[in-house]
Amino acid sequence: MSDPIIIAVPKGRILSEAVPLLKRAGIVPEAAFSDEDSRALRFATETPGIDLIRVRAFDVATFVAHGAAQLGIVGSDVLSEFDYSELYAPVDLGIGHCRLSVAEPAALAERDDPRGWSHVRIATKYPHVTAAHFEARGVQAECVKLNGAMELAPLLGLAPRIVDLVSSGRTLKENGLVEVEVIAQVSSRLVVNRAAFKTRPEIVPLVERFRQAVAQEVAA
Numbered sequence: 001m002s003d004p005i006i007i008a009v010p011k012g013r014i015l016s017e018a019v020p021l022l023k024r025a026g027i028v029p030e031a032a033f034s035d036e037d038s039r040a041l042r043f044a045t046e047t048p049g050i051d052l053i054r055v056r057a058f059d060v061a062t063f064v065a066h067g068a069a070q071l072g073i074v075g076s077d078v079l080s081e082f083d084y085s086e087l088y089a090p091v092d093l094g095i096g097h098c099r100l101s102v103a104e105p106a107a108l109a110e111r112d113d114p115r116g117w118s119h120v121r122i123a124t125k126y127p128h129v130t131a132a133h134f135e136a137r138g139v140q141a142e143c144v145k146l147n148g149a150m151e152l153a154p155l156l157g158l159a160p161r162i163v164d165l166v167s168s169g170r171t172l173k174e175n176g177l178v179e180v181e182v183i184a185q186v187s188s189r190l191v192v193n194r195a196a197f198k199t200r201p202e203i204v205p206l207v208e209r210f211r212q213a214v215a216q217e218v219a220a
């Protein structure tokens with residue numbers, strides 16, 4: 001019997017949207033998978049031959065790109081930041097909707113004109129996407145890499161501006177920041193390791209099940 005197909009799923013905020021989607025695709029995980037207190041990292045499903053792993057959002061791309069997992073669910077923000085050629089992203093799953101934006105303190109925004117920037121210092125978890133975004137219009141971006149709580153950076157003088165994910169806008173508002181530019185709209189994608197896609201025939205119908213699960217949700 002061949003090795004199980006492993007699907008990497010991010011813990012954190014996407015997990016609650018991913019579980020119903022997995023179920024619609026016919027992949028029913030064991031109960032511990034949805035329990036954020038469980039310390040297990042690998043989980044069986046009701047489908048023999050399909051296991052799930054629960055990893056950090058950025059690590060989903062790494063596991064799948066290196067073939068340690070064959071499929072994964074990952075935000076387009078993460079895909080853009082890594083730009084792994086080994087990843088094929090055939091399905092927009094329609095979950096994890098947000099946007100990647102530039103933000104700064106409201107007081108700075110009142111007298112600021114983004115068209116006049118030539119050099120910016122930015123705190124972000126997305127240094128590559130940020131640098132590419134600004135480079136495209138001739139602005140040099142000096143990035144300070146953070147892994148979370150970017151909103152603190154302007155308040156504490158680490159960097160006057162941030163690039164971070166925005167959904168409701170509540171995090172920005174509660175930290176005195178305003179959005180000044182949208183870099184990209186974000187949603188989660190199904191990703192597949194390209195080599196596995198060619199060598200594991202079970203993957204094609206599995207991708208199709210995800211496609212149908214998304215279509216069902218759109219039609220509902």
Ligand SMILES: Nc1ncnc2c1ncn2[C@@H]1O[C@H](COP(=O)(O)OP(=O)(O)OP(=O)(O)O)[C@@H](O)[C@H]1O
Nearest residue numbers: 012013014056057075076077096097098165166167
């Ligand atoms: N506010 C949001 N609204 C909708 N989707 C979001 C939001 N924030 C993040 N996401 C999506 O969820 C993914 C994971 O985000 P999350 O905030 O759970 O990661 P994290 O807590 O920073 O991860 P980790 O702790 O593993 O580094 C992001 O890559 C993005 O695609």
Ligand SMILES: O=P(O)(O)OC[C@H]1O[C@H](OP(=O)(O)OP(=O)(O)O)[C@H](O)[C@@H]1O
Nearest residue numbers: 013148149164165166167168169170171
């Ligand atoms: O516009 P909002 O609806 O307030 O959402 C935006 C927040 O969501 C994300 O963080 P998350 O809450 O996932 O935690 P993190 O700081 O651990 O990344 C993001 O980094 C923002 O901080």
